[in-house]
Amino acid sequence: MIRRVELPALPADIAAWRAGEILTVSGVVLTARDLAHRRLFEAAEGRRDLPFDPTGLPIFHCGPLARRDGSGWTISGLGPTSSLRMEATTPAIMARFATPFLIGKGGMGAATRKALVERGSAYLAAVGGTGALGARTVAEVVSVAWLEDLGMPDAVWILRLHDYGPLVVTMDSRGRDLHEEVALAAQRALDSAG
Amino acid sequence: MSTQVPWAEVLLEAIRHASVSLPSDIVAGLQRALGAETSDLARLHLETILENERVARENGLPLCQDTGTPVFFVRAGVESSWLAAVEPSLLDVVRRATDSIPLRPSAIDPFAGRNVGNVGRGVPVIDWDLVPGAEITITYVAKGGGSENASALLLVPPDGGEPGVLRAVLAHVVRVAPRACPPVIIGVGIGGTTDLALRLAKRALIRPLGAHHADPAVAAFEDRLLDAVNRSGIGPMGLGGSCTALAVHADFACRHPASLPVGVALQCWADRRITVRIAADGAAEVVE
Numbered sequence: 001m002i003r004r005v006e007l008p009a010l011p012a013d014i015a016a017w018r019a020g021e022i023l024t025v026s027g028v029v030l031t032a033r034d035l036a037h038r039r040l041f042e043a044a045e046g047r048r049d050l051p052f053d054p055t056g057l058p059i060f061h062c063g064p065l066a067r068r069d070g071s072g073w074t075i076s077g078l079g080p081t082s083s084l085r086m087e088a089t090t091p092a093i094m095a096r097f098a099t100p101f102l103i104g105k106g107g108m109g110a111a112t113r114k115a116l117v118e119r120g121s122a123y124l125a126a127v128g129g130t131g132a133l134g135a136r137t138v139a140e141v142v143s144v145a146w147l148e149d150l151g152m153p154d155a156v157w158i159l160r161l162h163d164y165g166p167l168v169v170t171m172d173s174r175g176r177d178l179h180e181e182v183a184l185a186a187q188r189a190l191d192s193a194g
Numbered sequence: 195m196s197t198q199v200p201w202a203e204v205l206l207e208a209i210r211h212a213s214v215s216l217p218s219d220i221v222a223g224l225q226r227a228l229g230a231e232t233s234d235l236a237r238l239h240l241e242t243i244l245e246n247e248r249v250a251r252e253n254g255l256p257l258c259q260d261t262g263t264p265v266f267f268v269r270a271g272v273e274s275s276w277l278a279a280v281e282p283s284l285l286d287v288v289r290r291a292t293d294s295i296p297l298r299p300s301a302i303d304p305f306a307g308r309n310v311g312n313v314g315r316g317v318p319v320i321d322w323d324l325v326p327g328a329e330i331t332i333t334y335v336a337k338g339g340g341s342e343n344a345s346a347l348l349l350v351p352p353d354g355g356e357p358g359v360l361r362a363v364l365a366h367v368v369r370v371a372p373r374a375c376p377p378v379i380i381g382v383g384i385g386g387t388t389d390l391a392l393r394l395a396k397r398a399l400i401r402p403l404g405a406h407h408a409d410p411a412v413a414a415f416e417d418r419l420l421d422a423v424n425r426s427g428i429g430p431m432g433l434g435g436s437c438t439a440l441a442v443h444a445d446f447a448c449r450h451p452a453s454l455p456v457g458v459a460l461q462c463w464a465d466r467r468i469t470v471r472i473a474a475d476g477a478a479e480v481v482e
Contacts (some may be wrong), residue, residue, distance in 0.1 A: 022238065035307075065259040065298040076296060077259030082340050082373045106340075106373035106432060127242045128340065128375040128431055129464040131259035132214075132250035151309025152299050153260075166242060168235065168433065179372060182434045186368050186426035193422070 002166055008056060014101055015120035017169045019176035023124065024165030028142060028158060029103065030057040031064060033081050035154040036146060041089035044096035051145045052158060054097045061086055061104035063153025065131065066141070073141040075159065078134030080105035080126040091115040107170055107179025116171055123171035125179075126164075137164040199276065199283045201478030205470050208480050209291045209334055212468035213261060215251040217482070219403040220440070220465045227377055227430075227437035236435030243430070243463060258464045261297040262336030264288050264318035267400055271327035276476055280330065281320060285313050300339075321393070328474035331481070333400050333467060341462040344374035345395075347388055352454040356415060359384055359456055364422050366458055367439075371423070372432025375462035377440045379403065380423065382415075383457035386447030392457035398443035399461045400469075402482070407444055416442040430463075 005013075007027020017023070030052075032040055037059075042048040065077030083104030090112045093099060101121050102108070105128040116122060126134070140160035147155040170178040216224075221244070228240040250257045266284050270277055291297055292312045301317040302309050312318070319337075350362045363382055371378055383394025406413035420442040429435020440463070449455070471481045 020235070063259065063298070063300075065256060065261060065296065067296050077256045077261070077298065079259045081260065082343065084373060105375070125431065125433065127239055127246075129258040129260075129338075129462060130242055130246035132253065132255040132257055133242065133246045134259065135255055136249065136253075149308075151302065154302075154309070166238060168238075170433065178433055182428060182432055183369075183372060185434075186428050189426055190364065190368050193425070 004163065007058065009100060011100070011120060014122055015173045017122045017172055018174075019169055019172045019178050021169040022165070023167045023169065024163040025058070025124075025167060026162050026164070028057060028160050029060045030054050031060045031062040031157040031159065033061050033063050033154060034085060035150050036156045037086045037089055037093070039146070040093045040097070044092045052143060052156065054099070056098050056100060057158070058101050058103060059093070059099050061102070064157055065135075066152055066157070073144065075135050075138040075141060077131035078138055078159075079131040080128055082106040083108050083123070087112055094119060094121065103167060107177065113171060113175060113177055117173055117175045120173045122169055122173060124167035125170040126167055134164060137161050199279045200476035201470065201472050202283055202287055204478035204480065205283070205287050205332065205334075206290055206294070208468045208470050209287065210295050211480075212334055212466045213256045213291075213295050213297065213336060214254050216247050216257065217465065217467060220463070221247065223403050223440040224377070224463065227440065231435050231437060233429065233435045235433050236429045236437070239430035239433065239435075256295060256297070257466065258338060259298060260338045260340070261300065262338045262466065263300065263342070264312060265321065265335045265337050266318055267321045267323070267333040267335070267397060269323045269325050269331045271329045272324050273326075273328040274330050274472070274474060276330060276472060280332075284318060284320060288312050288318050321396070330472040331469055332472070333469040335400060336466040338375070338462050338464060341374040341378060341460045344370040344460040345392070346370070346458045347392055348456040348458060350454045350456050352449065352452065359454065360415065360419055360422070363419060363456060363458055367423055367460070368426050368428065371428050371438055371460070374460045375464065376428060376432060377430055377437045377463050379461040379465060380419065380439050380442045381459040381461065382419070382442065382444040384444060384446040385449035385454065388455045390447055391455040392459065394445040394447060395457035395459040398445045399459055400467055401443045404441040405443070412444050412446060416444050419444070
């Protein structure tokens with residue numbers, strides 16, 4: 001029922017992920033939320049140079065809890081933050097950096113839904129709040145950028161994960177969006193209850 | 195020095211405990227929700243949430259990477275001789291907890307744009323309530339950002355009465371609950387001034403799960419709202435199911451003829467809270 005995905009995943013495979021499928025991912029992802037996501041957008045528009053290469057890496061809306069461990073880092077908490085805040089800047093970032101798919105929670109909006117269809121991409125929803133389970137899937141902290149000026153949660157962490165999940169495909173390349181389906185049904189129930 | 199207050203170690207250990215495990219009433223509520231869910235996806239979410247709690251507790255890992263904004267609800271007995279020591283000791287304990295548990299540095303100066311750790315202007319949040327006696331009780335809550343973003347101050351037309359309040363709160367919760375890490379706890383503060391309405395909502399969140407308001411009319415409102423929210427079908431993490439909220443906790447204050455402010459505060463399922471009681475002699479114990 002839960003399917004393992006090794007990264008990088010083939011574009012054709014990502015395009016074939018269907019809403020409702022449950023996956024785990026193993027491989028390298030990049031965290032970006034709020035402030036870092038804004039910087040990625042500036043870079044996508046050619047207004048900023050990046051100290052790392054995000055090309056081809058899945059973007060995980062996440063501000064991890066990390067602890068210094070000698071010269072490196074141990075991740076003590078890893079899980080999703082609400083993705084909708086990153087909505088406005090997502091299509092440009094995905095186009096510029098060939099982002100294969102997104103991981104977050106709560107779903108996104110119409111602009112991202114359209115971008116996912118155009119790009120044959122998908123959005124995977126992690127279970128919010130389950131940072132302890134997530135921490136145990138971090139195989140390696142590859143690098144961290146902007147830690148000094150943005151702080152731990154807003155920094156970009158490039159992480160190698162092992163069987164991170166469960167992740168639910170909630171927005172797929174055919175334009176299905178489980179978040180929106182549930183929200184619309186809830187709204188209809190509310191309206192009909194008067 | 196603030197570290198020398200007799201309760202510092204008890205409070206530090208309490209914060210650690212609250213960070214890495216859920217209160218027993220929340221675990222029981224999540225287990226009841228799991229028992230009632232029929233959707234596979236909703237069950238997977240609740241099972242993962244409960245598994246996360248077990249792994250966090252057994253390994254001493256914070257439940258959630260968002261270790262939240264530290265909030266202390268202080269019920270301070272005015273005859274306690276320790277009042278002046280409370281605030282400095284709370285700041286000191288949060289600094290130590292940040293290093294030792296660890297907690298994620300999550301306080302950002304909105305003008306400087308700098309992450310200052312977990313102690314800065316206004317943070318931790320300390321909500322003071324002066325009460326008779328010489329005892330101090332301190333309830334710590336780690337308030338996550340996702341559920342905090344689902345808060346609202348609703349200015350409801352007063353002529354709609356209680357049904358108008360229920361409709362307004364329900365419409366708001368249905369819109370925002372999917373991004374507040376449901377199943378949530380819903381705090382509602384009805385009446386008062388705007389600031390009081392929100393404070394009542396926040397204070398209601400820390401009641402034991404599902405503890406009704408003493409006033410039967412308010413308790414009935416809580417039941418009606420909980421039933422309506424759960425009929426929305428939003429479910430765990432907003433992906434469908436029968437449990438969107440574990441409980442509604444409401445409170446009220448008298449209002450001005452022109453105003454009916456309603457404060458709404460949501461608490462994610464990761465309800466990290468714990469209460470410490472400080473006796474007149476400074477001895478401290480965890481009470482829940």
